[in-house]
Amino acid sequence: MKKAKMTLVSEFTNAKIDKRIYGSFIEHLGRAVYGGIYEPGHPMADADGFRTDVIEEIKKLNVPIVRYPGGNFVSGYKWEDGVGPVENRPKRLELAWGVTEPNLFGTNEFAKWCKKADTECMMAVNLGLRGPVDAKNLVEYCNHKSGSYWSDLRRSHGYEEPHNIRLWCLGNEMDGDWQIGHKTAVEYGRTAAEAAKVMKWTDPSIETVLCGSSNMGMKTFGEWESTTLDLAYDKVDYVSLHLYFDNRPNDIESFLAKNMIMDDFIKTVVCICDYIKGKKHSKHQVNLSFDEWNVWYHSNGDYVEKWSTAPHQLEDIYNYEDTLVVALMLMTILKHADRVNIACIAQLVNVIAPIMTKNGGKCWEQTIFYPFMHLSNYGRGYTLISNLESPKHDCKEFTDVNDIESIATISEDKDELTIFTVNRNISENVLFDVKLMDFEGFEVIDSIEMSGFDPKAENNVNSQPVKPFKGEIPKIDNKTMQLNLKPLSWNVLRLKKTK
Ligand code: AHR
Secondary structure (H helix, E strand, O other), X not given: OEEEEEEXXXXXXXXXXXXXXXXXXXXXXXXXXXXXXXXXXXOXXXXXXXXXXXXXXXXXXXXXXXXXXXXXXXXHOOHHHHOOOHHHOOOEEEOOOOEEEOOOOOHHHHHHHHXXXXXXXXXXXXXOOOOHHHHHXXXXXXXXXXXXXXXXXXXXXXXXOOOOOOEEEEOOOOOOOOOOOOOOHHHHHHHHHHHHHHHHHHOXXXXXXXXXXXXXXXXXXXXXXXXXXXXXXXXXXEEEEEXXXXXXXXXXXXXXXXXXXXXXXXXXXXXXXXXXXXXXXXXXXXXXXXXXEEEOOOOOOOOOOOOOOOOOOOOOOOEHHHHHHHHHHHHHHHHOOOOEEEEXXXXXXXXXXXXXXXXXXXXXXXXXXXXXXXXXXXXXXXXEOOOOEOOEEOOOOOOOEEOEEEXXXXXXXXXXXXXXXXXXXXXXOEEEEEEEOOOOOEEEEEEEEEOOOOOOOEOOOOOOOOOOEEOOOOOEEOOEEEEEEOOOEEEEEEEEEOO
């Protein structure tokens, strides 16, 4: 049988995990807002029209930040349309997705919803059709206490206390020609620098995220990051990365290896950030915000009626193989926790999302819900350095692919160890020896597994057969645990210091 091994030492930590890597994203797109988190009249809606059943699902995912309001949407958005008395808010043609935006839900509703969902807002400003002044006004509206035009306007809208939003995205995917107000790197770098400057003058406590490339395949990738960072370096704290994977053509082995592209993407952007830092003799370090990532392709080509409101749009139904890819992507982000401080699975509800709803009906968990929930709940504290040795295989698109991918985290108090492992071999079990060097008094308290499903198996509103189950509890023998990892499996092993 194939064998893999890994040794763990509690003191050998790799990085402190910023909990914001377990973030997500709500865009004004399809039924993410309307019919997703907000549905007045739904039997489970509260007095604000927020769906409490959806909030309960989101709490299970333990999501510390949610990016809002876009995405491509933000580049045409006038935030003033979404505040003040609802009856005065205009309906607008929304050009990014070809629909009508009713503006029944906006900045204040989102801030209020975040509190109820135990999360924080990561706000994006429009640097497509608008610019620094509108961005600065929004910071003042949200974060300034009182005594100025925009802060007093917020108060007059019924929000006496500021929202204190700390994290701000300087536009969205400005390198893409699909973006409303698409810009060259120089145009965007200058606009972003001036926007960040006045936004930070308005509230010096905020952090800003510069738009990096929309994906690694963009012709301008690399040049875009270096030019924009050169122009805005000292005014920004993070640079964004976006990446979606698909299984086209249908080739599961290559699909399961695609997170290697993500790994390369992260390493390259880190190098560019540090090159600009060196070039400028700067002490300031720019880190990474992987603020859109997921599998996305099942829904492509769906018909959407032009100018309709909240249509079914980008409603990917995920299967079991997607579960493993999502696990591998989030593990890749975790491996780079020293430089990736923020990450957002795109998106959260209905739109390429782990949580789905029926208008007026139930909400339910997609297959990808589970690895995200496990990593977000148990993958906190520190990542441990790993010397993982795994057998390898080749596939159509990649060579030297590890059969096993694994990462371990230890809680801040050093009392809980969690080992997350994927066996991406499609047909063979792998025996995985994990040596625990200095974990005296630790016992396995839980073993969670997903395996044995048809790779194309899905969940739906009426039944969710693809879900985790209890795995085998391995013995710790001579400081070593032996795990028998099934082909195409997701495995979470939780240990706790009990003595
Ligand atoms: O998440 C869906 C879309 O993907 C976002 O609006 C955009 O930023 C990206 O291209």
